[in-house]
Amino acid sequence: MRLRNKPWASEFIADHPEVIIPDPEQHKGQWQQVFGNTNPLHIEVGTGKGQFITGMALQNPNINYIGIELYDSVIVCALENAIEAKSPANLRLLKVNGADLNKYFAKNDVSRVYLNFSDPWPKVRHAKRRLTHEGFLKTYEDVLVDEGEIHFKTDNRGLFEYSLTSISAYGMLLTYVSLDLHANMPEDNIMTEYEEKFSAKGQPIYRLEAKFQLK
Ligand code: SAM
Secondary structure, eight states, rough: OOOOOOOTTHHHHHHTTTTTTGGGGGGTTOHHHHHTSSSOOEEEEEETTTTHHHHHHOOOTTEEEEOOOOHHHHHHHHHHHHHHHTOOEEEEESSSSGGGHHOOOOSSEEEEEEEESSSOOOOOGGGGTTTTSSSHHHHHHHHHHEEEEEEEESSSSHHHHHHHHHHHHHTTTTEESSSSSGGGTTTTOOOOOHHHHHHHHTTEEEEEEEEEEOO
């Protein structure tokens, strides 16, 4: 993700606490109160400019969605997307690090984690930063319901192969694997910004679904 300095971003974010939650740790274990219902909560870690999470919120009004992104300069685009979509009641954004999910969510708060076109971190010494590294899987398990799911899409073959291995080694059950998602595009597939960019270049999109198993 190319980062441009946007000095106005932090003020714009602060002006929209109804979308970008300013104090997420206060809602740990109580997200149902934020949404005013008991619908399942799906989160996307590394939401980028937010096309996917906003599209999912509009497509599935009976599911709550939270998009999580590290950078002001990027999440501000997701905020603009959400506002353009008339701020769906089932959508919120958090400007936090996905490595710290258990500061903001309690066990059973989340039913599904989406990872889309996560940064590949190809150098072995950076493996711990990959969002499908064992350390991140443990964090997801800490906040997910029993048998909670991870849904992952990428254009990066190396990261996909690494993720298949990492997820299997963790003891998760792979329930779906595609080496060319767009060859049989599911009707309900919502494209991310990166997915549009890479598929337009003719690159295959890899996708997997996996769930944690009861211990
Ligand atoms: N998901 C979007 C898409 O498919 O178009 C964006 C993909 S972009 C390559 C990856 C995004 O993940 C970047 O915006 C980056 O800032 C964010 N990111 C990376 N590591 C993160 C972390 N630990 N917590 C939250 N966001 C993260």
